[in-house]
Amino acid sequence: MTLGTMPAAARSLSGGAQPAPGRNMKAARRRRNAASLFTLPAFVWYIIFLIGPLVSVFVLSLRNNTTLIAPSDWVGFSNFERVFADKEFWAAFGNTALQIAVVVPVMVLLGFMLGYYLFLKPPFTGALRIIFFTSSLLSVSTKAMIFYALLAPDGLVNQVLRGVGLDAFATSWLANKATALPVIMAVDLWSGIGFLAILFSAQLTSVSGEVIEASRIDGCGHWRSMWHVAFGMLQGFVGVVAMLQFLWTLFLSATTVLLLTKGGPGTSSQTLSYLIYSKAFEQSDIGYSQAVGVILFITGLLGAIGIRQILRSRV
């Protein structure tokens, strides 16, 4: 805290010569203006590249653009009416809800359990950290290639199943209505659990080892120490991670869907974020696409607030 931003009461306690109030205020204002000047580029950058696009989403959702370059008119809320009357939207909404309901809790809970295991410093902790973190170092395209090679009709999974006589279980994993969405969720989980484990284990180092030790002396097993002590002390952090994971799953699933299933077969693996892409770039319906974008934005905002409320720290 600089002197210029100190409350007057604090300044009077700091001793020394008291400058005249008028001169002091002018100096403070000059310093504030100078600080504003230095933050101006970041502020302008923020306005242009973050606020601008966000506003454009709301604007485009009220227009009937087919593409960004096509002539268009204001159409009020008719894009939203079309969205809510469209079975494809509700299919994508249902898929997204299922994806979040499965991926977020499973990833956070498994990530926490693995993180706690790392915190206990088992044998080969360093190697385990590297293994857990490796999936985070792969690009989405690389992950998609790996899973495509595994799950293609003649991919490794089907070869293994046929090799051990389980032909009946071999299927076109990416083109089967029953398996396409679970595959997308499995990719999310595979690539995210290890990363969360590293985050949680790092955060657990801030928990006093004596607290865990005390719980063990009091007769708690690892399970109770993990959930009743460590989890409770990290609840605020878990809330933040769960909120971020919720947002990542909600907004970023389009890339995995695009690379592996393109939302099909039918609408079986279509998610809301992929629907935005599909409507904008495949179906030339920017207005509809951005209406879904607004719905997704509001859903994300409400969901994030809800998760933070449920899992906020009470410690």
Added chain:
Amino acid sequence: MKISSRRILAVAATAATFTLVATGCTAGGGTPDATTITMLTASAAGTPGGDVYREVIADFEKETGITVKLELGGEEVPLVFETSVAANKQADIVNINPVANPLSWIDSGIVVPVSDYLDEWGLTDRVLPAAIAEWTRDSDGDLQGFPFEGYQWPVWFNTALFEQAGVDIPTTTDELIDAAAELRAAGIQPFAVGGNDWSGQKLLLQIAQSYLTPDEAKEVFTNGGWCTTDNAMKGIELFTELRDAGVFIDDVEGLEASSMAAAFDTGKAAMMSAGSWEIANVPAEMKESVLFGGFPIPSDGEYTKPTSYQGTANGFWISTKGVEKIDAIKQFIQYIYSPEVAAKFVNEAQVITALEIDPALIDSNVDPLLAQLASELPATVEYAVHPDKYVPGTITEQLIRQTAVAFGDGVSAEDACAALDSVYAG
């Protein structure tokens, strides 16, 4: 010296503005260089067509002094072009086919109609009338671009595999079902197709129109009504019958066009439905075994011969920005359409063109498969209605996702038609 904050801000803003201008951070602007034209294309170097384009362009540059810069758009040429328009950085010419998004480009004001240019540049008689008709808009009669490449889209039969299994080439769907059983008994996969992409969509819609007149097919492609049009339902029932009889390759619902071609080109599958552009990829040792024909027909269907598709592929669209360099573009298009240059594409890239080409210019050693397509196929097939001209571009991708459903095991004809109609409902 005291300098107020406002003055500092003003100076900083002025400096920033000056910097932006000095570094060229302005939208568009500048006088176009009339001796350099840009063309957005999917033709990459290393492909037969891409290499011929580059040779032709090098010759053109040497002859005229005009530079042609190629911009590669991969499989997303329409998207790349539209994005570049938004940034005012679009190419002068776009090399793409008249399907989906490009069909709205004249309405969006980003390309210009070329009807007058075709006449003024003396090219009307060079282009096949059917190609001109395909590129002409029904709404206003505007020609959208210059048609250049054409294609045939037959069924490919590997005669060596048919001989190995001891069966004849089928011409009816009953014969096809029998042939598939015989091929499978001989350990050969029957009909390869990408059930999970556009190649499967084209085949399904080809089979589905078996009982439809061309006009009925156009109506259903454009407006849907698969479940309520009796003859469309009969076609879909025929498709499910063929699927359930094991006509298609194993795991067909998960395959894509590249897998289809790989299965055929490696001798794993005995048939596939693919365009003439695949000729360049056929292994030399297999060419003698390839026979082109049509898709077998039901005995009580609308067609009397097996069916095939034909049409035009990539042509040249002139962007609104390209009009500023119309003289250079005129020279380039006229050069590409000259008889010798067009024949070079046939001889060296095995491309079927949409142009009238003097047979004397075609090499005697032109690819035998290309010769077979040009001379023998038309007499053995009837041409079905190609869906790409009639399925609205805005639902093409959705329709592909829904046709993929129909390739799944056990999907009924009712569910398959409902899946198709669901796309039109929106």
